[in-house]
Amino acid sequence: MSGERQVLDPAIRARIANLSLKARRAVEGVLSGVHRSPHRGASVVFVEHREYRPGDDLRLLDWRAYARSDRHTIKRFEQETQLRATLVLDSSASMDFRGATDEGPSKSEQAATLLAALGLVLVRQGDAAGVVRFARDVIASLPARSRPAHLELVLGELATPVEKEASTDLQAALTAAAERAGRRGVVAIASDLLDFGDHALTPIDQLVHRGHEVWVFQVMHPEELELPFDGPTRFHGLEGEVPLDVDPTALREGYLRELQAFLDTCRARCTAAGARYRLVRTDEPVERVLAEVLAAPGRRR
Numbered sequence: 001m002s003g004e005r006q007v008l009d010p011a012i013r014a015r016i017a018n019l020s021l022k023a024r025r026a027v028e029g030v031l032s033g034v035h036r037s038p039h040r041g042a043s044v045v046f047v048e049h050r051e052y053r054p055g056d057d058l059r060l061l062d063w064r065a066y067a068r069s070d071r072h073t074i075k076r077f078e079q080e081t082q083l084r085a086t087l088v089l090d091s092s093a094s095m096d097f098r099g100a101t102d103e104g105p106s107k108s109e110q111a112a113t114l115l116a117a118l119g120l121v122l123v124r125q126g127d128a129a130g131v132v133r134f135a136r137d138v139i140a141s142l143p144a145r146s147r148p149a150h151l152e153l154v155l156g157e158l159a160t161p162v163e164k165e166a167s168t169d170l171q172a173a174l175t176a177a178a179e180r181a182g183r184r185g186v187v188a189i190a191s192d193l194l195d196f197g198d199h200a201l202t203p204i205d206q207l208v209h210r211g212h213e214v215w216v217f218q219v220m221h222p223e224e225l226e227l228p229f230d231g232p233t234r235f236h237g238l239e240g241e242v243p244l245d246v247d248p249t250a251l252r253e254g255y256l257r258e259l260q261a262f263l264d265t266c267r268a269r270c271t272a273a274g275a276r277y278r279l280v281r282t283d284e285p286v287e288r289v290l291a292e293v294l295a296a297p298g299r300r301r
Helices: 008-017 063-069 106-125 148-157 170-180 202-209 223-225 248-273 286-295
Strands: 037-053 071-080 084-090 127-135 138-145 186-191 215-218 233-234 244-246 276-281
Touching: 063 071, 084 106, 084 138, 084 148, 084 170, 106 127, 106 148, 106 186, 106 215, 106 276, 106 286, 127 148, 127 170, 138 148, 138 170, 170 186, 186 233, 186 248, 202 248, 215 248, 223 244, 223 248, 244 248, 248 276, 276 286
Parallel strands: 084 127, 084 186, 186 215, 215 276
Antiparallel strands: 037 071, 127 138, 233 244
C-alpha cells in the first residue's frame, strides 16, 4: 500500500478498541454473530411464548411453563446473525480540502478515518465490512468480509487518494452503491454532500426502504463552516470551478445563511428517510463521533 496515507493511527485504534456495535435494525446474515435477524429459529435469544400448534417441534415445548399453567406452550427464539456493513466514501475532489493553512486532516482523511474506525470495530467483533468509493459513479468496491486479513484491504481502499478534479453525482453514485450493499445491514456514508441536485439524496430513501440501517456523516472543514477570512481572497474550486476573487467580510453573513440552509436541508432529508445524520467537523475526534453514533437510540420508520 505504498503511497497511501495512514488513516487509522495506533492511538485511535486503542481508543476505539472497546467500542461495540449492535445494529438497531434487523439484519440478515449467514454466520452466527451478535445481531438481530428477521428470521425466527432456534438460537440463544429467547423472545416469547406462544400456544402449541400441531406440527410444532416438540423440542421447543416449555415444560416448566406447562407445569405452572397446564398449557402446552412453545418457546420462540430470535436468530442472531452476523452484521454486514458497507462503508461508503466520497472520493470526489471537493473532499481534498484541508484549509488555507494546510494543517490538520482533509475532509477525505477525516471521512476515511471515521469509516476505518467503524470497520475496525466491526471486524474485531466478527462482523463483515466492505467498501464503496465514489465520485460521479462508483470508483472501486470491496465486498463485505469478516476475516481479520480483510481489514487491511478495507483500510487500504479507504486510504486511496481522492480523484483530482472529479466532480460529484450523489444520486448516480449512491444508487450504484446501493446495488452493491446486498442484503440488509448497515450502510455508512461519509461525504460532504456537496451536490445541489434536487434528487441527490433520493437513494437514501431507497436504502432505508430495502431494510438497511443508514448512517450519513456529512464531513465539513471548519473554514467551510465559518469562513474566517479577512481581506480580498481568491477561492479556487476543487472540481473545475472558475476561481473567485471576493471580499469574505462582505459576503460572510449571506454565505453563512445559505450554508446553514444547505446543512439543514441535508439533515432533514436524511432523517425524514429514516437515516441517522451527523455533521462531522475535521477538527473533532473521530472516536467521539463514532461513540456517539453507536450509543444513539435506534430509529425506525
